[in-house]
Amino acid sequence: MTPRxxxxxxxxxxxxxxxxxxxxxxxxxxxxYLADTAFCPYGDRSLHEVRARTLGAGRFLxxxxxxxxxxxxxxxxGAALELLREKLSIPVVGLEPAVKPAxxxxxxxxxxxxxxxxxxxxxxxxxxxxxxxxxxQVIAQPCPGLADMVEDGLLEGSALDSKLRELTAPLREAQVxxxxxxxxxxxxxxxxxxxxxxxxxxLMDSGPAIARQTRRVLEQAGMLEPSGxxxxxxxxxxxxxxxxxxxxxxxxxxxxxxxxxxxxxxxxEEPRSDAA
Numbered sequence: 001m002t003p004r005x006x007x008x009x010x011x012x013x014x015x016x017x018x019x020x021x022x023x024x025x026x027x028x029x030x031x032x033y034l035a036d037t038a039f040c041p042y043g044d045r046s047l048h049e050v051r052a053r054t055l056g057a058g059r060f061l062x063x064x065x066x067x068x069x070x071x072x073x074x075x076x077x078g079a080a081l082e083l084l085r086e087k088l089s090i091p092v093v094g095l096e097p098a099v100k101p102a103x104x105x106x107x108x109x110x111x112x113x114x115x116x117x118x119x120x121x122x123x124x125x126x127x128x129x130x131x132x133x134x135x136x137q138v139i140a141q142p143c144p145g146l147a148d149m150v151e152d153g154l155l156e157g158s159a160l161d162s163k164l165r166e167l168t169a170p171l172r173e174a175q176v177x178x179x180x181x182x183x184x185x186x187x188x189x190x191x192x193x194x195x196x197x198x199x200x201x202x203l204m205d206s207g208p209a210i211a212r213q214t215r216r217v218l219e220q221a222g223m224l225e226p227s228g229x230x231x232x233x234x235x236x237x238x239x240x241x242x243x244x245x246x247x248x249x250x251x252x253x254x255x256x257x258x259x260x261x262x263x264x265x266x267x268x269e270e271p272r273s274d275a276a
Contacts, residue, residue: 015072043116
């Protein structure tokens with residue numbers, strides 16, 4: 001029998017940072033990665049559209065035989081995680097910004113969150129802050145355009161540095177000592193973000209925790225691949241030639257890349273106004 005893959009979904013290439021952690025933690029697993037590049041970024045889209053695209057992607061990966069779905073996108077997780085768990089028959093592992101560990105790690109009680117506009121608006125982030133912040137301060141900083149720069153392969157240079165100085169200015173002014181990278185794209189410019197924030201700021205992300213949770217889910221279901229080298233296949237709703245260069249740079253190796261289409265899912269509920 002052909003091994004069933006771990007399905008990994010993101011709006012674009014950023015979720016490769018999560019796929020990398022899964023590869024390290026579960027080297028025998030086969031990964032089927034789906035990037036909705038034609039609709040990226042999700043952070044500027046309405047809640048209804050993000051939910052429809054995310055459910056459509058989840059159904060597509062389930063139909064392709066995925067044994068678990070990893071939503072490697074904070075915006076999609078914030079908008080549709082419960083919907084996916086209701087509508088799909090496979091386990092779903094979602095992302096959430098690492099607010100709780102950042103609040104545990106802060107020394108001065110001031111934590112920053114860098115995320116897409118959609119994640120900053122999301123109910124999921126608001127719940128995390130309300131639940132864990134207490135008397136500590138959390139500054140949620142939207143970063144429009146930053147994920148796009150990663151998608152375009154702008155991983156270093158003066159344009160990126162200038163953008164990061166602008167985006168991190170409110171966090172520097174607030175004198176945060178811990179910053180959550182609340183978008184998987186940002187991991188690929190981590191060093192540049194660290195340089196913009198300064199040497200005394202600790203950066204935190206959810207990638208390793210998501211890989212550990214994926215292992216737990218597969219172990220509990222008896223679905224871990226016992227041995228053998230794993231593989232990864234990259235699917236995109238754009239044309240492969242449009243993403244090949246940046247995908248190979250981010251993965252640090254060539255990957256098979258194929259074009260796919262999947263439809264918007266029809267949603268039962270009316271669109272809500274709190275876009276995510």
